[in-house]
Amino acid sequence: MxxxxxxxxxxxxxxxxxxxxxxxxxxxxxxxxxxxxxDAASVAAAIESADVIANVAAYTAVDAAEENENVAFMVNAVGPQILARHAKKIGARLIHISTDYVFGGEDSEPYAEDGVIAPKGAYGRTKAAGEWAVRANTDDYLIVRTAWLYGKNGKSFPATMKALSETHERLSVVTDEVGQPTWTVDLADLLVRLVEANAPSGTYHGTSSGQTNWWGFTRLIMETIGKDPAIVDETTAAAFQRPAPRPHYSVLSHKALEDIGVEPIGAWDDRWRAAKPVMFD
Ligand SMILES: NC(=O)c1ccc[n+]([C@@H]2O[C@H](COP(=O)([O-])OP(=O)(O)OC[C@H]3O[C@@H](n4cnc5c(N)ncnc54)[C@H](OP(=O)(O)O)[C@@H]3O)[C@@H](O)[C@H]2O)c1
Structure with missing residues (x-):
């Protein structure tokens, strides 16, 4: 392919x-x-033919999006529209990555793939518009929402916490934001498995299984780098004033994957143990 x-x-x-x-x-x-x-002309010139176009480009600066929503909208909504139209024209399947930020973040049960979206900030609004743009412009698509992504080739929460632990005796980390830490390697694997399984067009959730909060994730990160997890103190999101609101609850259901027989990503803590040597080699 x-x-x-x-x-x-x-x-x-x-x-x-x-x-x-x-x-x-x-x-x-x-x-x-x-x-x-x-830019439609740029897309047409750069992609002459393909079986699959995977759009992982995005405006991902969540706080900066509050002041630059127009720029974020171009990348996160207009871009997917252009790609969806082009994919349809050349007969390609479009994979598009979305986010937990399209949800309101106040539920206590995992968000269903067809749950009502209610973004709280500019980034989430622009990503929600991108989902609609894909659905409206092609029939052959996979929208895959992910969350709490970490990877070796970007700014990541585990790398930040490791660096902080080298310069601080104690860390303060929030307990009132719950989610599913997800390794980019696992999400990449899921995307390929979805295409190879010829998954029906629709919306899927690509996050690790289980759930934790940032404090719990940090404790495990400390444990796996040989530090005492007890250096991680509990705090709440109210202690960190940031321009964009963060969802308190970002757990995503994997029912749509289970329904088509595609195995969801494994438990977040097992996957962190697998990722750690690669992340910090
Ligand atoms: N990171 C997370 O925790 C997280 C959580 C949920 C969902 N997601 C979603 O997951 C996907 C991948 O995220 P990521 O963290 O890998 O993002 P990333 O590291 O910020 O990568 C996005 C890439 O898109 C490029 N890009 C920006 N504008 C573009 C344009 N107009 N045309 C072509 N390329 C453009 C960026 O280039 P420049 O660097 O030059 O701008 C960058 O290389 C995104 O859809 C994001 O919304 C991420």
Whole structure:
């Protein structure tokens, strides 16, 4: 199969390029400046043919999006519209990555794939619009929502916590944000498995199984790098004033994957133990 990956230089893009190649597929990786997904002429010139276009390009600066919603909208909504139309024109399947931020974040049961979306901030609004743009412009798509992503090739929460633990005796981490830490390598693997399984068009959730909060994740990170988890103190999100609101509850259901017989990503703590040597080698 011939894949084209847009946003190939990003955190997920790196690992997706590697996984697609390892799967024996042809792959072309594109990113700025060789493609600008907000420009239809650029997309048409850069992607002549493909079986799969995987769009992992995005405006991901959650706080900056509050002041630059128009720019974020171009990348997160107009770009997916252009890619969906182009994919339809050349007969390619479009994979598009979305986020837990499309939900309100106040539930206490895992969000269903067809749950009501209610984004609280600019980033979530623009990503929600991107989902609608994909559904409205092609019939052959996989929208995969992910959350709490970490990877070797980007700024990641585990790397930040490790660095902080080297300069601080104690860490204060929030307990009132619950989610599913997810390794880019696992998400890349899921995307390839979905395509290889010829999954029906629709919306899926690509996060680890189980749930924790940032405090619990940090304790495990400390344990696996040989530090005492007891250095991690509990705090609440109210202690960290940031421009964009964060969801308190970001746990995503994997029912749509289970319904089609595609195995969801494993438990977040097992997957962190597998990721740690790769992340910090
Ligand atoms: N990171 C998370 O925790 C998280 C959580 C939930 C969902 N997601 C979603 O997962 C996906 C991958 O995220 P990531 O963390 O891998 O993102 P990332 O590291 O920020 O990578 C995004 C890539 O897209 C490129 N890009 C930006 N604007 C573009 C344009 N107009 N045309 C072409 N390329 C463009 C960026 O280039 P520049 O660097 O030059 O701008 C960057 O290389 C995104 O859809 C994101 O919304 C991420």
């Amino acid at each position: 011939r894949w084209v990956i847009t946003g190939a230089s990003g955190m997920l893009g790196h690992d997706l390029m590697e996984r697609v190649q390892r799967g024996g597929h042809e792959v072309i990786g594109l990113d700025l400046p060789e493609i600008d997904i907000t």
